[in-house]
Structures are given as structure tokens and as C-alpha cells.
Amino acid sequence: MEVRNLLYSYTTDKVLRFPDLHVNKGGQCLLLGESGSGKTTLLHLIGGLLKPGQGMIRIGDTDITKLSEHKLDHFRGQHIGFVFQKNHLITALTVKKNLLMAPFLAGVSHDEARVQTVLQELGLAEKANADVRQLSHGQAQRVAIARAVLNKPDVILADEPTSALDDKNCDRVIELLLSVAKQNQSTLLIATHDQRLKSKIAQQIIL
Ligand SMILES: Nc1ncnc2c1ncn2[C@@H]1O[C@H](COP(=O)(O)OP(=O)(O)OP(=O)(O)O)[C@@H](O)[C@H]1O
Numbered sequence: 001m002e003v004r005n006l007l008y009s010y011t012t013d014k015v016l017r018f019p020d021l022h023v024n025k026g027g028q029c030l031l032l033g034e035s036g037s038g039k040t041t042l043l044h045l046i047g048g049l050l051k052p053g054q055g056m057i058r059i060g061d062t063d064i065t066k067l068s069e070h071k072l073d074h075f076r077g078q079h080i081g082f083v084f085q086k087n088h089l090i091t092a093l094t095v096k097k098n099l100l101m102a103p104f105l106a107g108v109s110h111d112e113a114r115v116q117t118v119l120q121e122l123g124l125a126e127k128a129n130a131d132v133r134q135l136s137h138g139q140a141q142r143v144a145i146a147r148a149v150l151n152k153p154d155v156i157l158a159d160e161p162t163s164a165l166d167d168k169n170c171d172r173v174i175e176l177l178l179s180v181a182k183q184n185q186s187t188l189l190i191a192t193h194d195q196r197l198k199s200k201i202a203q204q205i206i207l
Pocket residue numbers: 010011016033034035036037038039040041042193
């Protein structure tokens with residue numbers, strides 16, 4: 001994953017300028033910075049949810065800034081997994097059906113064995129048919145991670161995945177993210193101001 005000369009403006013009077021970034025395939029990087037420094041904005045740019053004013057964002061061989069809206073939607077579904085700041089689970093659906101949104105939205109067929117594997121890996125096998133409103137915060141965060149990794153994305157983008165968790169759940173969530181990313185050879189970019197993560201990932205960029 002590579003980012004170069006990236007600029008973004010929400011309003012005409014202010015420009016956010018991002019440092020260049022390169023993360024190897026299967027590598028991990030921590031994105032640090034004070035509140036308001038642009039961490040979420042950078043994740044949304046890399047995930048193709050925002051279009052930069054200037055600059056290049058390369059994922060594998062694709063410069064995503066050159067893709068049309070339609071192609072970008074397809075690319076995102078196939079190659080990018082998001083763990084958002086708020087988990088955005090669909091409360092009307094069970095845990096398993098929330099997971100199945102990933103292949104559904106990416107337009108790929110769902111693989112029952114893969115769903116079972118991911119539920120197992122994230123300690124959610126017994127919660128497959130549970131109502132997501134009945135989950136603890138840590139469990140809900142693991143469902144959000146399960147949904148993000150289900151399609152074995154090339155890139156996982158995680159926005160403050162641990163900041164609302166106690167130390168035990170923080171450790172669990174970060175270890176799970178690292179291990180599922182490793183298994184799938186996914187490149188992992190985590191935006192956080194959670195100091196507990198600093199010792200877990202060597203490559204760090206400060207905004
Ligand atoms: N929709 C928006 N419209 C206008 N300005 C925005 C919008 N979203 C973010 N900003 C501004 O862009 C800057 C970067 O915001 P961003 O949310 O990326 O920071 P952050 O580092 O993720 O912050 P936090 O750690 O608090 O989540 C901030 O100054 C913010 O006020």
C-alpha cells in the first residue's frame with residue numbers, strides 16, 4: 001500500500017496534507033496523531049470512501065484515485081475490509097447475517113465453511129444466531145472485525161478498534177486483528193490514539 005502527495009479538503013479554507021506512506025503486503029502500520037489530525041480522513045481516503053484533491057493511493061497495482069465510482073465500489077468490496085470507529089452492525093440481523101453482508105455487498109457468493117472458520121477464530125461460534133443488540137461491546141467489536149476479514153481482503157483498515165475496550169479486550173482484539181491479518185496476508189492499517197497499541201506494531205506514522 002502506498003500513499004504519495006495526498007491532500008484533502010472538507011472546506012475551502014483548510015487543507016489536510018498527509019505524509020507519504022508505504023506498507024508492504026501483509027505488513028502492519030499504526031497511524032497515530034491527536035484528535036482532529038486526520039486519521040479517520042486518511043483511512044477513508046485509502047478505503048476509497050473519500051476522493052482526494054490531489055495525490056496517489058496505490059493498493060497492489062491499482063491507483064484507486066483513478067477508478068470510476070462504480071469500479072471503486074467493486075474494488076472496495078473485493079479488496080478492502082473496514083473496521084469503523086462505530087461498529088455499524090445492523091441490529092435487525094443476527095451475528096451471522098451481519099457477516100454475510102460482506103460477500104453480499106461485494107457481489108461474491110458466500111462460503112459457509114469460511115463463515116464458520118471466521119466465527120470460530122473470533123470466538124463467536126456460539127453467538128452465530130444471536131441478536132447483535134445482546135452482545136457486549138467487546139463481542140460486537142469482534143463481529144465487526146469478523147465482517148471486515150470475511151472476504152480475505154488485501155487491506156484491513158481499522159479506526160480506533162480498541163479505544164473503548166478494557167485492557168483484556170484490547171489485548172484480545174489487537175491479537176485477533178494481527179492473527180487474522182497474518183493468516184490472510186492482509187496489510188493492516190490501524191488508526192488510534194490508544195497508547196496501549198504502540199508496543200504491538202513497529203511501523204508507526206504520526207499525523
Ligand atoms: N465532514 C467534515 N466536514 C468538515 N470538516 C471535517 C469533517 N470531518 C472531519 N473534519 C475535520 O477534518 C480534520 C480531521 O478530522 P479526522 O476525523 O480525520 O481526525 P481524527 O484524527 O480521526 O480525529 P479523532 O481522533 O478525534 O477521531 C478535523 O479538523 C475535523 O474537524
